[in-house]
Amino acid sequence: MSNNLFSNLKGMHKDQLSNLERLGYKQMTEIQAQSLPLALAGRDVRAQAKTGSGKTAAFGIPLLNKLNPRFFGVQALVLCPTRELSTQVAEELRKLARYQPNIKIVVLTGGVSIGPQIGSLEHGAHVVVGTPGRICDHLRKETLVIDQLETLVLDEADRMLDMGFTDDIHRIATYTPNTRQTLLFSATYPDDIEKLSHELQNNPQTVSVESLHTTNSIDQRFYLCGRGEKEATLAKALATFPVRQSVIFCNTKQVVMDVTAALREQGYIAHGLHGDxxxxxxxxxxxxxxxxSSNCLVATDVAARGLDVDDLPLVVNFDLPRDSDVYTHRIGRTGRAGKDGIAISLTTESEAYKREAIEEKQQKDIPLIDAAELADVTTPPLRPETVSLCIGSGRKNKLRPGDILGALTSAGGIDGKSVGKIDVLDFVAYVAVARPVATQALQHLQKSRIKGKAIKVRKV
Structure with missing residues (x-):
């Protein structure tokens, strides 16, 4: 395994290697080991890799390696399908860039006002991460200039094409130099990805990681029930596999809303994600x-893009997807990094063709169990261990995670061990605190000041 060490890569800065070590990057993942030598050498790369494979570092390390910190023009552009994924990618790039002083990374996505983004760009940026639609808006307004671009990254390219961004991607490419390096990452390789690669890349080198997990790491089960019995079957399945968190996939927005309401009636802290x-x-x-701080995330496939949760124990297909590749992508959110996971699918008699296609794709037989064998629900659902507090200030207000931690643990506050993850967004921040001390933490923050100012805070 010694050949999988980052220190063996040619062209890496010593300070970057030290930074990777501090971040806990010990050995390269498979996609990193295959793509980094090519990307660091300046080659165009077309990589098949899924969320959780380490692909952000696979394109982030090379693009950061080429940056000139003294030039505040945009030197790298990363296109992502959703705002959530853009934000996550930017956060990871900021960590990877810590070895270089004064690197500015800007997120440009829809769903928020364009004004502050224009203001941010006026001060220059080295790296831009964003969604194709909003990037095109800035190019039209001439508030974004990418004619000096060194690296173009297409992250989750298949999803961007699924969401109708093909024309936008081509339009963006016309604003960039022909000499740019183009790195394309996609979970699947449909024909339109081949076409996109051919049109945008220069003699790309193809690398592929077929699977994020061995089939042994995920316990897959089909539960056979009538269409009108699905909600009752879901309740029994969640009681049979009592985990604190699960993602439940549905095929339509209406089903997401119906399932979320049913779970809340049963006592789960459940939220639905859909396009509305x-x-x-x-x-x-x-x-x-x-x-x-919530039990169940009920989502459509597009809405769940960008969700990256460590150690997710259970995935449920309330509806079987129409495509066996989508099934593989859904269940790949559990059973990661050698941990065991469970993937449950609720299915009807008429869906035999879907089950057969999935089993052929998985190259294994998946048990088909009559839902009547599931025990009736007798125990209340497990409560999440944390509660999230929302703070009415964010990154644009110069708020940092350390400021929040300091306020929570100041005199009269809570123990630092009771503070969980802290997420600082542009204009708002969230902090997880242990459920038993949530009320105390809320009251303490409401009386506290951060950087000399009173702050608005609420429980979510």
Whole structure:
């Protein structure tokens, strides 16, 4: 495994290697080991890799390696399908860039006002991360200039094409130099990805990580029930596998809303993610789930893009997807990094063709169990261990995670061990605190000041 050490890569800055060590990057993941030598050498790369494979570092390290910190023009552009994924990628890039002083990384996505973004760009940026639609808006307004671009990254390219961004991606590429390096990452390789690669890349080198997990790490089960019995079957399944968190996939917005309401009636802290929510609502739901303060995230596939939760124990397909590749992507959110996971699918008699396609894709037989074998629900659901508090100030107000931690643990506050994840967004921040001390933490923050100012805080 010694050949998988970052220190063996040619062209890496010593300070970057030290930074990677501090961040806990010990050995390269498979996608990093395959793509980094090529990308660091300046080659165009077309990589098949899923969320959780380490792909952000696979494109982040090379693009940061080429930056000239003294030039405040945009040198790298990362295109992502959603605002949530853009934010996560930018956060990871900021960590990877710590070895270089004064690197500015700007997020440009829809769902928020364009004014502050224009103001931020006026002060220059080295790296831009964003969604194709909003990037095109800035190019039209001439508030974004990418004619000096060194690196173009297409992250989750298949989803961007699924969401109708093909024309936008091509339009963006016309604003960039032909000499740029283009790195394309996609979970699946449909024909339109091949076409996109051919049109935008120069003799790309193809690398592939077929699977994030061994089939042994995920316990997959089909539960057979009638269409009208699905909500009752879901309740029994969640009681049979009592985990604190699960993601439940549905095929339509209406089913998401129906399932979320049913779970709340049963005592779960459940939230639904679908296209009708505004960006603030989406952000709050994502953060609550990532911070461990909600039980169930019920979502459509597009809405769940960008959700990256460590150690997710259970995935449920309330509806079987129409595509076996989508099934593989859904269940790949559990059973990561050698940990065990459970993937439950509720299915009807008429869906035999879907089950067969999934089993062929998985190259294994998946048990088909009559839902009547599940025990009736007798125990109340587990409560999440944390509660999320929302603070009415964010990154644009110069708020840092350390400021929040300091306020929470100041005299009369709570123990630092009771503070969980802290997420600082542009204009708002969220902090997870242990459920038993949530009220105490809320009251303490309401009486506290951060950087000399009183702060608005509420429980979410």
């Amino acid at each position: 929510l505004d960006q603030k609502e989406r952000d709050q739901i994502y953060v609550q789930f990532r911070q461990g």
